[in-house]
Amino acid sequence: MSSDPTDAAAPDRPVPDRSAGIEPVPGVAKPDPILRADGIRRSFGGLTAVDVDHLEVQRGTITALIGPNGAGKSTLFNLLTGFDRVDSGQWTYEGRSLQGLAGHQVARRGMVRTFQLTKALTRMTVMDNMLLAAQGQVGEKMLGGLLRLWTTQEAANRKRAIELLERFKLDTKRDEMAGSLSGGQRKLLEMARALMVQPGMVMLDEPMAGVNPALVQSLLGHITALRDDGMTVLFVEHDMDVIMGISDWIVVLAEGKIIAEGCPDDIRSNTQVIDAYLGASHDDPAAATGEDR
Amino acid sequence: MDFLSIFSAALGSAIGPIAAIYALAAIGLNMHFGYTGLLNFGQVGFMLVGAYGVAVSVLTFGLPIWAGFLASIACAIVLALLLGIPTLRLRADYLAICTIGVAEVVRLIYRAPVARDLTGGVYGRQGFADGFDDANPFTDGLDLGIVSFRASDLWVMVWAWGLVGLATLVMWLLMHSPWGRVIKGIREDEEAVRSLGKNVFLYKMQSLVLGGVFGALAGALIGLNQQTVTPDQFMPQVTFYLWAMLLLGGAGRTLGPIIGSMAMWFLLTLFDEILRGLDSIDMLPFFGGPEVGAMRHAIVGLVLVLLIIYRPQGIVGDRKEMLVNVK
Ligand SMILES: Nc1ncnc2c1ncn2[C@@H]1O[C@H](COP(=O)(O)OP(=O)(O)O)[C@@H](O)[C@H]1O
Ligand SMILES: [Mg+2]
Numbered sequence: 231m232s233s234d235p236t237d238a239a240a241p242d243r244p245v246p247d248r249s250a251g252i253e254p255v256p257g258v259a260k261p262d263p264i265l266r267a268d269g270i271r272r273s274f275g276g277l278t279a280v281d282v283d284h285l286e287v288q289r290g291t292i293t294a295l296i297g298p299n300g301a302g303k304s305t306l307f308n309l310l311t312g313f314d315r316v317d318s319g320q321w322t323y324e325g326r327s328l329q330g331l332a333g334h335q336v337a338r339r340g341m342v343r344t345f346q347l348t349k350a351l352t353r354m355t356v357m358d359n360m361l362l363a364a365q366g367q368v369g370e371k372m373l374g375g376l377l378r379l380w381t382t383q384e385a386a387n388r389k390r391a392i393e394l395l396e397r398f399k400l401d402t403k404r405d406e407m408a409g410s411l412s413g414g415q416r417k418l419l420e421m422a423r424a425l426m427v428q429p430g431m432v433m434l435d436e437p438m439a440g441v442n443p444a445l446v447q448s449l450l451g452h453i454t455a456l457r458d459d460g461m462t463v464l465f466v467e468h469d470m471d472v473i474m475g476i477s478d479w480i481v482v483l484a485e486g487k488i489i490a491e492g493c494p495d496d497i498r499s500n501t502q503v504i505d506a507y508l509g510a511s512h513d514d515p516a517a518a519t520g521e522d523r
Numbered sequence: 524m525d526f527l528s529i530f531s532a533a534l535g536s537a538i539g540p541i542a543a544i545y546a547l548a549a550i551g552l553n554m555h556f557g558y559t560g561l562l563n564f565g566q567v568g569f570m571l572v573g574a575y576g577v578a579v580s581v582l583t584f585g586l587p588i589w590a591g592f593l594a595s596i597a598c599a600i601v602l603a604l605l606l607g608i609p610t611l612r613l614r615a616d617y618l619a620i621c622t623i624g625v626a627e628v629v630r631l632i633y634r635a636p637v638a639r640d641l642t643g644g645v646y647g648r649q650g651f652a653d654g655f656d657d658a659n660p661f662t663d664g665l666d667l668g669i670v671s672f673r674a675s676d677l678w679v680m681v682w683a684w685g686l687v688g689l690a691t692l693v694m695w696l697l698m699h700s701p702w703g704r705v706i707k708g709i710r711e712d713e714e715a716v717r718s719l720g721k722n723v724f725l726y727k728m729q730s731l732v733l734g735g736v737f738g739a740l741a742g743a744l745i746g747l748n749q750q751t752v753t754p755d756q757f758m759p760q761v762t763f764y765l766w767a768m769l770l771l772g773g774a775g776r777t778l779g780p781i782i783g784s785m786a787m788w789f790l791l792t793l794f795d796e797i798l799r800g801l802d803s804i805d806m807l808p809f810f811g812g813p814e815v816g817a818m819r820h821a822i823v824g825l826v827l828v829l830l831i832i833y834r835p836q837g838i839v840g841d842r843k844e845m846l847v848n849v850k
Contacts, residue, residue, distance in 0.1 A: 311718070313714065313717075313718075332717075332722075333714075333717040333718060334717045334718075334719075334720050334721055334722050334723065335720075337717070337718055337719060337720035338720040342718065342719070342720075343718055344718070345714070345715070345718070349712050349714060349715035349718070350715075351707075351708050351711045351712060351715055351716075352711065353707075353711055354704070354707060354708065354711065358704055358707075361701070361704060362701075362704050362705065362708050362716065362719055362721075363719045363720075365720055367701045369700045369701030369702060370701045370702050370704075370705055370721070371702065372697070372702055372729055372733075374700075374702070375696070375697055375700030375701055375702030375703065376693065376696050376697055376700065376702075378696070378700065380700060380701055384701065423719065424718075424719075426719075427719055427720060
């Protein structure tokens with residue numbers, strides 16, 4: 231089932247469907263999980279924000295994490311990536327435990343996240359944003375930076391950054407301050423910057439929020455291209471059309487718990503999900519695009 | 524009033540030893556605040572341990588002056604670690620509160636009776652600079668016509684401006700390297716930098732240590748310049764002078780702290796001399812005598828207020844970096 235690149239492929243889906251045949255039940259095991267989490271719990275005061283018994287993310291897929299505002303999606307992202315501390319729970323990435331690791335250590339392992347509120351470094355140039363994300367730079371050590379041991383490495387990183395920026399159509403902006411970019415372009419920059427880390431898995435928290443509709447299509451194209459390059463994508467999104475269109479697998483979170491999992495068709499017909507989420511968003515379009523923290 | 528002599532005094536203080544020493548300490552503060560965004564309100568604490576590093580090494584332990592400088596640097600590193608380990612993981616304002624408190628605590632410890640054998644308590648330390656003076660190659664002062672310096676001033680100036688030059692070079696190299704890029708990223712948004720795999724805590728610690736070492740070297744030079752150290756030279760207002768200089772010159776710029784220190788000492792001396800001149804010919808209607816010294820600070824304060832209003836980025840600050848911050 232998993233990764234056979236020679237699999238015959240439909241033209242609109244060049245990659246074999248790596249989530250076909252998995253049973254659509256919450257916490258179901260996947261044939262080749264890159265991320266595996268158990269008993270992840272986090273509460274704020276009396277409120278249990280996240281309470282996930284078991285979650286696996288299949289390698290090489292686009293997995294969407296959906297749920298109403300306040301369901302705990304961002305909190306789960308923060309927990310898994312070391313930006314918040316779990317009350318209890320274990321999780322592994324590529325078979326190695328991430329428990330207790332700090333945010334930067336998780337990123338170095340290859341699991342890189344973006345933020346719901348874009349964190350483009352606005353007072354730095356687009357190029358500097360990109361170069362900052364390159365790993366293993368000698369020049370980032372104090373002595374290495376002082377002694378200018380970094381110039382060749384920097385040139386190679388710059389080349390790679392330009393390639394990525396070209397892909398995201400930001401190469402003409404490379405010397406401008408990131409603060410001069412539009413909201414959508416900043417989302418693109420944040421994504422390009424995450425790729426500069428050369429991750430195995432990217433976790434995108436609402437990559438489409440606040441992006442103008444003309445850019446959404448190109449963002450979607452980028453996300454599917456990531457998967458086609460062999461990357462695993464886990465993303466949070468509100469727009470149902472977007473989610474159904476590009477996801478291989480969908481995980482539905484409500485009040486911190488996984489209430490359903492499945493491929494888009496399973497989710498569309500799941501009555502629990504319709505009650506908890508889709509129903510509300512279909513009746514009230516504002517709820518589907520509504521912003522939280 | 525003799526305008527030439529007023530100008531000459533102001534110029535002399537702008538390029539004199541004190542301006543150089545403050546510039547060096549302000550370069551350290553620029554590392555902390557200007558580049559990394561760390562709110563250090565206790566730079567004077569680093570200056571204090573630096574000054575005593577030399578004084579105590581030489582007087583109490585009989586070490587040569589160069590070893591005293593090494594001791595100063597070591598004390599600054601220890602202080603930075605003590606300060607940074609508990610606070611650098613917390614929000615920025617906690618560091619601000621801790622630095623101002625720790626600098627005062629350090630001063631009180633150094634002046635406490637229990638420390639008298641080592642630090643001389645409230646009386647401080649004198650006579651540790653003899654070796655420094657003996658090594659002075661200048662026998663005569665320097666007269667440039669408009670300003671002149673004594674031989675002892677020249678010797679301190681060589682060291683102080685030399686260290687300012689060295690510190691500036693180090694800062695320029697570092698801030699134009701990938702290391703500096705991480706530091707500037709942290710100033711803006713440390714979570715973003717962390718998400719890209721950088722150990723933010725380590726960088727903040729390095730910044731705190733490096734800036735603290737510059738502060739300690741400045742403190743060591745204060746001791747050598749005045750031939751004496753007492754704890755009460757290192758009151759919190761010294762830190763606030765440094766902040767004023769840094770903001771005046773331009774935070775986050777290589778030359779900002781130097782220009783800020785020179786401009787500040789120029790203005791302070793200028794207003795001081797003008798007010799004293801006016802006082803001496805009874806042209807000051809509402810005050811005089813001892814109030815003149817306080818008045819010059821008020822005027823400098825006014826200049827700073829005007830600067831913040833009309834040129835918030837400082838004399839050499841980068842307006843673009845100041846203003847581009849649209850969310
Ligand atoms: N730092 C925090 N302190 C207190 N409550 C929080 C905090 N972060 C999140 N929460 C609460 O946890 C719940 C889940 O929030 P979040 O993960 O942001 O939801 P989502 O991203 O799914 O919209 C919400 O009720 C939110 O108010
Ligand atoms: Mg959220």
